[in-house]
Amino acid sequence: MMLSIEFEIVVVIILSAITCSIPGAFLVMRKNYYAADTTNRSAMLGIAVALIFTSYLSSPLVIILGSLTAGLAMMLVKKIKQITSFRGKGLSIIISSAFLCFGILAASNFSFNQSSNFDLSIIYLGETAFTYFNRVRVFGVDIGSYALYAVSIVLIINIILVTLYYKEFKIDGVDKTYAASIEKKESTIDFLLLIMTSLSVSVSFQTAGIFMTTAFILGPAATALFYTKRLITLAFVSVFISSVACLAGFGLAWPNEVSISGTIVSFIGLLFIVSVIFSPEMGILKKYFDNLTSQKRLEEYIIMDILNSSKIDCLEKNINENISSSLNWKVMKVSYIMNKLKAEKKIEIVNEKVQLTEEGRNILNKFIAAQHCFY
CATH class of the missing domain: 1.10.10.10 (Winged helix-like DNA-binding domain superfamily/Winged helix DNA-binding domain)
Structure with missing residues (x-):
C-alpha cells in the first residue's frame, strides 16, 4: 500500500532534518562550525562525478562518492594544518571552495541520461517534492521512495554511532582539555563526526540542496544552544526544532507551490532569530x-x-x-x-x-x- 505523496514527502523531510541535526549538535558543541560547511561544499564534487557515471539520483554511488569527497576534503584540511603553519578557517574555505568549483564544472559540462529527469538546481537548492518520484521496486512492487530508505539508513547509522561512542562525545563536549590530552579519543571523535556529517550531507542533498544543507546541520543545533548546554539535551532539542521547522515549512510551501527546502530553512532561521531575542537564558x-x-x-x-x-x-x-x-x-x-x-x-x-x-x-x-x- 502506497503512502500519500504529501505524507511521504513530510516523512522524508523530517528524517533528513533529524539526520543532519544529530552530527550538527556535536559540531556546534565543539564550536566546529566550518566542518559542516566544508563537508557540505566538498560533497558536490563526489555527487557530480557519481551522476556522470550513473545518471540517476537514486544510485547508491551518489551517496558513496559524495561522502568520500567530503571526507577527503576534511582529511586534507587536517593534514595540511599538521605539516604547514597554515592556521585558521581560511584553509577550510579554500579547499571546500575548490571542491565545490570542480563539482559545479563537472555537473555543468557533462550530459546526463535524459531518463533521469536531472536538473542542476536539485543539487544546488534541492527539491523535496521530486524525491517522491525516485521509487524503489522489489520484484516489480513499489515499496516507497528511494530517499525514504536512504535517509532512514543513514539516520540509523548516526544513532548507532552516537549510542556506541556517546562517552567519547560527552568527554569531548564537556572537558575539551582532557579530551585533547587523549589523542586516541580525539581522533576517534573526529573520524566519527566525519563519517556522520559526510553521510548526512550526501543523503540530504536532494532534500535541501548543497547550499542549504549547512542550515539543516547547524541551524537547529545553534538554536538549541540558547536553551541548553547539556550534550544529550542539545541533541534532542535540535531534533525537535528541526522537526517543527519541517512541519511548518512544508505546511506553508506545499499549498503555495514554493520551494519546500527554502521555506524550511527560512523557518529554521526564524526560530534562530526568535531564540536570539527571546531566549530565557541567553536572549537579547x-x-x-x-x-x-x-x-x-x-x-x-x-x-x-x-x-x-x-x-x-x-x-x-x-x-x-x-x-x-x-x-x-x-x-x-x-x-x-x-x-x-x-x-x-x-x-x-x-x-x-x-x-x-x-x-x-x-x-x-x-x-x-x-x-x-x-x-
Whole structure:
C-alpha cells in the first residue's frame, strides 16, 4: 500500500532534518562550525562525478562518492594544518571552495541520461517534492521512495554511532582539555563526526540542496544552544526544532507551490532569530533586562553608600534634593529610589534624619565586600 505523496514527502523531510541535526549538535558543541560547511561544499564534487557515471539520483554511488569527497576534503584540511603553519578557517574555505568549483564544472559540462529527469538546481537548492518520484521496486512492487530508505539508513547509522561512542562525545563536549590530552579519543571523535556529517550531507542533498544543507546541520543545533548546554539535551532539542521547522515549512510551501527546502530553512532561521531575542537564558531581551536590573541595583547601592557615609545633609525634608545635587541625578529618580528603599526596609527615619537600617547596612557591606573580592 502506497503512502500519500504529501505524507511521504513530510516523512522524508523530517528524517533528513533529524539526520543532519544529530552530527550538527556535536559540531556546534565543539564550536566546529566550518566542518559542516566544508563537508557540505566538498560533497558536490563526489555527487557530480557519481551522476556522470550513473545518471540517476537514486544510485547508491551518489551517496558513496559524495561522502568520500567530503571526507577527503576534511582529511586534507587536517593534514595540511599538521605539516604547514597554515592556521585558521581560511584553509577550510579554500579547499571546500575548490571542491565545490570542480563539482559545479563537472555537473555543468557533462550530459546526463535524459531518463533521469536531472536538473542542476536539485543539487544546488534541492527539491523535496521530486524525491517522491525516485521509487524503489522489489520484484516489480513499489515499496516507497528511494530517499525514504536512504535517509532512514543513514539516520540509523548516526544513532548507532552516537549510542556506541556517546562517552567519547560527552568527554569531548564537556572537558575539551582532557579530551585533547587523549589523542586516541580525539581522533576517534573526529573520524566519527566525519563519517556522520559526510553521510548526512550526501543523503540530504536532494532534500535541501548543497547550499542549504549547512542550515539543516547547524541551524537547529545553534538554536538549541540558547536553551541548553547539556550534550544529550542539545541533541534532542535540535531534533525537535528541526522537526517543527519541517512541519511548518512544508505546511506553508506545499499549498503555495514554493520551494519546500527554502521555506524550511527560512523557518529554521526564524526560530534562530526568535531564540536570539527571546531566549530565557541567553536572549537579547534577557541580557537587556539583566543589565537594566543591575544598573538600578547599583544606583540603590550608591545612594545607600551616601547615606551610610553621611557625606551630605540627611534631613528628611531636603534629602532628595541633596542627593540629586550630589549625583547630578533628577529629583524624581532619586525620590523613586528612596521610596523603594523605604518600602524594602533598607532605610528608616530617625529624629527627622534618613539612615540605613541594620538590614540595609548588612546588604551594603556584603556588596562592598563582594566588589573587593572581585577586584
